[in-house]
Amino acid sequence: MDQEKAILVTGGAGFIGSHVVRLLVNKYPHYRIINLDALTYAGNLANLKDVEGKPNYAFEKANICDEDSVNKIFSDYHIEAVIHLAAESHVDRSISNPTGFFMTNIIGTVNLLNAARSHWDENFTGKCFYHISTDEVYGSLGSEGMFTEHTPYDPRSPYSSSKASSDHIVRSYFHTYQLPVKLSNCSNNYGANQFPEKLIPLLINNIRKELPLPIYGEGLNVRDWLWVEDHARAIDVVFHEGKFGETYNIGGVNEWKNIDLVHLLCDLMDEKLGREKGTARKLITFVKDRAGHDMRYAIDASKIESELDWKPSVQFEQGLSSTIDWYLSNQDWIDDVTSGDYKNYYSNQYRNR
Numbered sequence: 001m002d003q004e005k006a007i008l009v010t011g012g013a014g015f016i017g018s019h020v021v022r023l024l025v026n027k028y029p030h031y032r033i034i035n036l037d038a039l040t041y042a043g044n045l046a047n048l049k050d051v052e053g054k055p056n057y058a059f060e061k062a063n064i065c066d067e068d069s070v071n072k073i074f075s076d077y078h079i080e081a082v083i084h085l086a087a088e089s090h091v092d093r094s095i096s097n098p099t100g101f102f103m104t105n106i107i108g109t110v111n112l113l114n115a116a117r118s119h120w121d122e123n124f125t126g127k128c129f130y131h132i133s134t135d136e137v138y139g140s141l142g143s144e145g146m147f148t149e150h151t152p153y154d155p156r157s158p159y160s161s162s163k164a165s166s167d168h169i170v171r172s173y174f175h176t177y178q179l180p181v182k183l184s185n186c187s188n189n190y191g192a193n194q195f196p197e198k199l200i201p202l203l204i205n206n207i208r209k210e211l212p213l214p215i216y217g218e219g220l221n222v223r224d225w226l227w228v229e230d231h232a233r234a235i236d237v238v239f240h241e242g243k244f245g246e247t248y249n250i251g252g253v254n255e256w257k258n259i260d261l262v263h264l265l266c267d268l269m270d271e272k273l274g275r276e277k278g279t280a281r282k283l284i285t286f287v288k289d290r291a292g293h294d295m296r297y298a299i300d301a302s303k304i305e306s307e308l309d310w311k312p313s314v315q316f317e318q319g320l321s322s323t324i325d326w327y328l329s330n331q332d333w334i335d336d337v338t339s340g341d342y343k344n345y346y347s348n349q350y351r352n353r
């Protein structure tokens with residue numbers, strides 16, 4: 001691939017983005033990786049301490065909703081490719097405050113598409129706009145079936161509807177303007193550096209502090225969990241080898257009912273903390289269900305496996321165990337992100353449940 005290609009990664013200070021930035025900076029020293037991130041509550045430059053001094057890495061604090069900043073970054077760095085991860089990403093926050101989701105996830109994406117269109121040559125040679133999305137755009141499954149790339153969109157939360165909108169807009173720029181786009185839709189990620197509003201790190205943090213473990217409804221909802229570094233590897237593969245105009249579903253082939261996952265996590269935590277078996281399970285507290293809570297997500301990832309030779313590499317128990325180890329040995333990280341605003345978020349989110 002091209003020498004000194006300038007790749008803009010948006011949302012690179014977030015959970016998945018930081019793993020993508022790390023992979024690209026280390027694997028492709030001849031690429032210039034520019035990380036554009038607004039550093040919202042979810043963005044944290046501490047996630048990238050190990051790459052911040054590398055010569056092929058640069059950080060730009062900017063908001064994708066700010067057209068001028070986006071255009072300036074495109075021209076300052078001669079951006080040739082975009083891997084777009086910046087988003088408001090938490091369903092519960094989208095329920096209590098939807099507008100910011102539509103601004104960032106829709107308008108922000110439109111700004112990036114427009115910047116790519118206006119800064120790139122008309123024939124788009126060597127250019128790529130890769131949009132990262134979620135399986136939640138496909139809606140909610142019953143006990144049977146899986147989402148394929150042809151499953152009709154049926155988003156049911158402000159988060160998933162904002163992501164669905166952006167997916168449609170990205171595809172419309174391919175058909176209308178021939179902008180060279182690619183998309184992928186992935187299942188739930190887990191691993192190091194995930195903000196503790198999401199299920200797994202929230203539980204790890206609460207078990208460590210012996211706080212109640214809030215489980216929505218009866219804990220019967222099912223999610224398909226993927227190790228975040230496997231997702232980053234899939235993004236690398238789709239970016240380099242995926243076809244323009246195409247969508248790739250990415251998943252872990254790893255469905256877990258929430259309550260079963262919580263039991264496994266509790267038992268692993270007891271073991272690692274040297275507590276008596278059953279201690280953490282006593283913290284489980286069933287709380288009022290999430291509004292519009294999607295019952296089940298399951299990804300059919302056979303297209304990326306057969307066409308691009310990608311499949312998950314980390315088995316769930318192993319990934320969960322090393323995720324717990326990461327949080328337990330990075331208590332400063334978690335203490336830092338849970339100080340300040342997190343306390344307000346947590347009490348508002350869980351107060352009346």
Ligand code: NAD
Nearest residue numbers: 011013014015016038039040042043063064086087188189
């Ligand atoms: P995250 O919330 O951890 O990180 C989002 C990042 O985007 C943060 O660094 C934040 O500062 C930045 N950001 C937010 N608004 C911005 C704005 N207006 N301008 C610039 N930067 C902004 O999210 P994540 O879990 O890492 O998800 C990354 C992407 O992957 C999202 O597009 C999400 O929809 C998608 N995705 C996530 C999952 C998952 O399980 N977490 C699964 C599938 C797809």
Ligand code: TYD
Nearest residue numbers: 091188197198199200214215216221223258
């Ligand atoms: P989450 O990590 O928020 O991801 P998503 O909603 O995008 O799938 O939640 C994963 C599952 O865990 C989902 O079914 C909601 C549930 N959940 C709880 O039961 N309690 C919680 O405190 C949270 C945050 C999630």
